[in-house]
Amino acid sequence: MMRRWQLPLAKKETITCYDDLGTPKTHGLEQRYVSPTTGVCRKLVVQAVTPSNKSEVPISSHTNQASKIAIWLLANSPIRGWIIFKWVAVFLWFTLKLFWSVVWLLAQLFAPIDLADDAGEDTDVYNTGYYKPFARGFQGQLWAARSSMEHSSRVLEEGEMDTPTSTLYPRILVIRDPIQNEWVPCADRETIIRTKYVAISYRALDAYTRGPNQEIEKAQFTEEVRAAVLGLKYDAYWCDLECIGETPAEKNLDLYCMADVYRGAQLTLIVLGKSSVGENECWKGWGQRVWTLPEALLSSRLCYKFRDRDLVTPLSLFELANLAYTNYDSEQAIINAYSGKDPLERLERLTLLKSAIWRRGTAALAPGISPPPPPKLDATGEKPVTVPSGAYKAERVYALMGFFEHRIQPNRSEDDLRALVRLSMANDNDRIAERMVSMLPSTITKTACWYSDDDIYRLMTSRVGGITLIIIGLLLLVASPRLFVYSQSGRIVSAQPWFIGVKGVVSITQVENHLYGGARGHFPRMYFTPSGSQFSIPERGTERGGSFRQFDYAKLADSGPDAGHIYTLIDTCSSTMYYFRAERPPTVCIFAGREGGLGRFVLCSERCDINELHKESVLRMPTEISQKMELTGWIALG
Numbered sequence: 001m002m003r004r005w006q007l008p009l010a011k012k013e014t015i016t017c018y019d020d021l022g023t024p025k026t027h028g029l030e031q032r033y034v035s036p037t038t039g040v041c042r043k044l045v046v047q048a049v050t051p052s053n054k055s056e057v058p059i060s061s062h063t064n065q066a067s068k069i070a071i072w073l074l075a076n077s078p079i080r081g082w083i084i085f086k087w088v089a090v091f092l093w094f095t096l097k098l099f100w101s102v103v104w105l106l107a108q109l110f111a112p113i114d115l116a117d118d119a120g121e122d123t124d125v126y127n128t129g130y131y132k133p134f135a136r137g138f139q140g141q142l143w144a145a146r147s148s149m150e151h152s153s154r155v156l157e158e159g160e161m162d163t164p165t166s167t168l169y170p171r172i173l174v175i176r177d178p179i180q181n182e183w184v185p186c187a188d189r190e191t192i193i194r195t196k197y198v199a200i201s202y203r204a205l206d207a208y209t210r211g212p213n214q215e216i217e218k219a220q221f222t223e224e225v226r227a228a229v230l231g232l233k234y235d236a237y238w239c240d241l242e243c244i245g246e247t248p249a250e251k252n253l254d255l256y257c258m259a260d261v262y263r264g265a266q267l268t269l270i271v272l273g274k275s276s277v278g279e280n281e282c283w284k285g286w287g288q289r290v291w292t293l294p295e296a297l298l299s300s301r302l303c304y305k306f307r308d309r310d311l312v313t314p315l316s317l318f319e320l321a322n323l324a325y326t327n328y329d330s331e332q333a334i335i336n337a338y339s340g341k342d343p344l345e346r347l348e349r350l351t352l353l354k355s356a357i358w359r360r361g362t363a364a365l366a367p368g369i370s371p372p373p374p375p376k377l378d379a380t381g382e383k384p385v386t387v388p389s390g391a392y393k394a395e396r397v398y399a400l401m402g403f404f405e406h407r408i409q410p411n412r413s414e415d416d417l418r419a420l421v422r423l424s425m426a427n428d429n430d431r432i433a434e435r436m437v438s439m440l441p442s443t444i445t446k447t448a449c450w451y452s453d454d455d456i457y458r459l460m461t462s463r464v465g466g467i468t469l470i471i472i473g474l475l476l477l478v479a480s481p482r483l484f485v486y487s488q489s490g491r492i493v494s495a496q497p498w499f500i501g502v503k504g505v506v507s508i509t510q511v512e513n514h515l516y517g518g519a520r521g522h523f524p525r526m527y528f529t530p531s532g533s534q535f536s537i538p539e540r541g542t543e544r545g546g547s548f549r550q551f552d553y554a555k556l557a558d559s560g561p562d563a564g565h566i567y568t569l570i571d572t573c574s575s576t577m578y579y580f581r582a583e584r585p586p587t588v589c590i591f592a593g594r595e596g597g598l599g600r601f602v603l604c605s606e607r608c609d610i611n612e613l614h615k616e617s618v619l620r621m622p623t624e625i626s627q628k629m630e631l632t633g634w635i636a637l638g
Contacts, residue, residue: 017041017608020136030055033587033606036132041608046585049504052564059502061514131497131573131629134588138634139611144422154411167257169193169264171250172243176226176235183226185242197236198229199265201295203286206273206307207241221271221307228269228305228312238265252410258291259298259402268299270320275306282306287324290360290395293353294402296320297338331356350403351435357400394419417448437637438592438600440534440618444583449615450637456534457596457620497573497628499589505554506568508577515572527576532598532620535579546576554579569603573625582616590635591626592618599623604637612638 016026019039031044048056141153175186175195186192208217218241229237238261244254262268270292272282286292296302296317303314315323317339325331334352392398392412397419401407406426408419424433439452500515508526515526528546530538535554537547558566562581569578586603590613593600598620604613613635 015609017611018139020139031584031605032608034134034136034608036135039135044585044587047502049502049506056503059506059510059514129496129628131499131589131625133630134632134635136608136611137632138636140636144418144425154414167253167260170197170238170243170261171245171254171257173197173236173238174226174242176230178235186236195236196234196266197238197264198232198234199262199268199295199299200225200237200239200271201262201268201286201292201299202239202271203273203289203292205285206271206282224307225269225271227310228271231310231312232267232269232303234266237269255398255410259294262295262298263300265299267301267303268295269312270296270302270304272304272306274308276308279306283324284326287326288360290357290399292324293357293360294399296324297334298402327356327359350400353403354400357396360396397423417451420451434592437590437602437615438595438618444615444617446614448638457531457618495572495575497571497625500570500572501585502568502570503564503566503585504568505551505558505566505579506577507551508548511568511570511577515570526570529576529578529619529621531596532576533578533580533617550579557581569619571621571625573628574622576621578619578621580617580619584614584616586616588613589629590637591629594623596620597623599626601626602637607638610636610638612636614638 013029014026015029016024017032018024019041025041027041027043032041033044034040035042044055046056047059049059051057141151144152144154169189169192172185172187173192173195174183175191175197176183186195202221207221208214222239222241225237225239229235240255240258245251270286272279272286275282301314302317302320303312304320305312317335321331321335325335331352334356392410393415394410397416398410401423404423404427408422408426411419414422421433433450436452437450439455440457441452441454442456445451508528511526528548528550529536530544530546532546535550535557537550537553539545539547554566554568558564565581565583567580567582567585569580570576571578580603582603582605584605586605588604588606590602590604591599592602599622601619601621602615603617603619605616606613615637
C-alpha cells in the first residue's frame with residue numbers, strides 16, 4: 001500500500017516551566033503570566049487600542065450596562081424622526097434592567113444562590129482591598145547569599161574565605177635601614193604600626209612600558225620614588241610595585257585593602273610622568289585611571305612631582321580636581337564632600353562615586369569604555385563557572401568598595417554586575433543594587449535588566465455617590481434614566497485597588513467611561529500624574545497636578561519610532577493614569593523604595609521557563625499604595 005504524500009510539518013518550538021509544586025507545563029514561546037489566584041502559567045492576552053495580533057484584543061468594559069443605556073437615553077431625544085420607536089424600545093429594556101436588579105436583590109435576601117463551582121476557574125472575591133499578589137516565588141539555589149547561614153553556589157577561589165577585607169595597617173612597607181643605608185621590605189607588624197609612611201600614587205604607563213626593558217624602567221622609577229620620600233623627611237613608603245604579594249591571597253589582601261593603606265598614610269605622593277610631554281597630559285592620564293580616584297579622596301594630605309623634576313609641591317583636593325578630573329562639574333559634589341566643605345547623604349555620595357569610577361579606565365578597559373554585555377547570572381548554580389586568567393574583570397567594583405564599611409572578597413570569575421550585587425548585599429543599609437533596580441535608564445538591556453547607570457527621573461472599595469436608591473413608581477419611571485445617571489455621578493473616594501494596563505494611548509475620558517460608565521457632573525474620576533512617568537508634564541498653576549498635554553506627548557511617541565511600545569497604566573487606588581514605554585507588556589509591579597516624596601515601582605514582564613522577571617519600566621507612584629500590596633518572598637530579577 002502506497003503512503004500518500006504530505007507536506008512536512010514544521011515542528012513547533014516549545015518550552016517547559018514548573019509551578020511552585022514542581023509540576024511541569026509545556027507551552028509555546030508566546031508571552032505568559034502567572035495567575036495571581038492559582039499560580040498557574042497562562043497565556044497573556046493584552047487589551048490594545050489597536051489590536052495587531054492574536055494575543056491582543058480590543059478594550060472591553062465591565063461597567064453597569066444600565067448606566068450605559070441611561071446615558072444613551074439622555075443623549076438622544078425621542079422626538080427626532082423615527083428614533084422615537086428605538087428610544088421607547090431602549091427605555092423598556094432599561095426599565096426591565098432596573099426591575100431585574102430589584103428581583104435579584106430580593107432573591108438573594110430571601111433565598112441566597114451559591115454560584116461557586118468546581119470548574120477550576122478563579123471564584124475568589126475581588127473586593128479584598130489589596131492588589132492581586134504575585135503568586136510564584138523564586139525557585140532554585142542562590143548564587144550569592146546575603147546571609148552567611150545560606151548556601152551559595154558561587155565558586156570560591158582558594159583561600160578566599162580566609163582573606164580579610166580591611167586592615168589598620170599595610171601588610172608590607174618599604175623601610176629605610178639607617179645602619180645599612182638601604183631600603184628593605186618589612187612585614188613585621190610591631191615595626192609597621194609604629195612607622196609613619198608615604199603612599200605612592202601613579203599611573204603604570206608613566207612608570208614603565210611592557211617589554212624587554214620593563215624591569216630596568218621599574219628599578220629606575222623606584223629609585224626616583226625613594227629619593228622623593230627622603231626629600232619629604234620620611235623613611236618608609238608603600239608602593240604597589242614593591243608591596244603587592246605574589247600569591248592570590250596576598251594579592252587580594254594588598255590590592256583590595258588599598259583604601260586602608262591610603263587612609264593610614266601620613267601623606268600621598270602623586271608621581272606623574274615627564275613634564276616634557278605636557279603637564280596637562282600627565283594630569284589627564286593620571287586622573288583617568290580607576291584606582292587614582294579612591295587614592296586621592298581617601299588621603300589626608302596630597303602632594304605631587306613630575307618624574308623629570310625634583311620639586312615636590314603640596315596641593316589641595318580642589319586643586320587636584322581642577323588639574324586631573326575632566327568631569328569636574330559632575331564630580332564637584334564628591335570633591336566638596338571629601339574636602340569637608342559640603343556634607344552629602346551617604347547614599348547620594350556612593351551613587352556619585354560609582355558614576356565617577358565607572359567613567360575611568362582599568363587594566364582591562366580604557367576610560368569611558370563600558371564592559372561587554374555580561375552573561376546571565378547563574379542564580380541556580382546549575383552551570384559550572386569558569387575562572388578566567390588575567391586582570392580582574394570587576395576591578396571597578398573593588399575600587400568602589402574602599403568607600404564601604406563592609407567589603408567583599410575579590411574573585412577573578414565574576415564581572416562588575418555580580419560583584420556589585422555581592423557588595424550591595426554585604427552593605428544592607430546602602431542597598432545600591434536595590435537603588436539601581438528602581439532606576440529607569442534610557443535603555444533597558446535584555447540581560448541584567450536590574451543594572452542601571454542613569455535615571456531619566458534624575459535623582460528612584462466603594463463609590464460614594466449622591467442618590468443611590470431609585471424609587472420604582474409610575475411617577476418617577478420617566479425620570480429614572482436621569483436619576484440613575486445622577487446616582488452614579490458622585491466623586492470617587494476609594495476603590496478596589498487594580499492595575500489595569502492597555503497597549504496604546506488611551507484618553508482620560510475613555511478611561512473614565514470604561515471604568516465607571518457615564519456621569520453627569522463635574523467630579524473628576526481620573527487624574528494624570530505630574531511626575532510619575534517619562535511622559536509626565538506637571539501643571540504650572542496654583543494646584544499640583546498632571547497636564548493633559550502628556551496625552552498628546554504619548555500619542556506622538558506612539559506614532560513615531562516607539563510605535564507599538566507605548567502603554568497606558570490605570571491605578572484605581574489612586575485614580576491616576578500613567579503613560580510609559582516597554583518592550584513587552586509588564587504583568588508584575590514591585591515596590592522598590594522611595595524617592596522625592598514618591599515610591600519607585602518596577603514594572604516587569606515574566607519569563608516562566610526560567611522563573612525570572614525582567615524590568616520593563618519604572619514608575620513613580622504614591623507611596624501609600626504600597627500598603628495595598630501583599631508581601632511576597634524571594635523573586636528573581638534577571
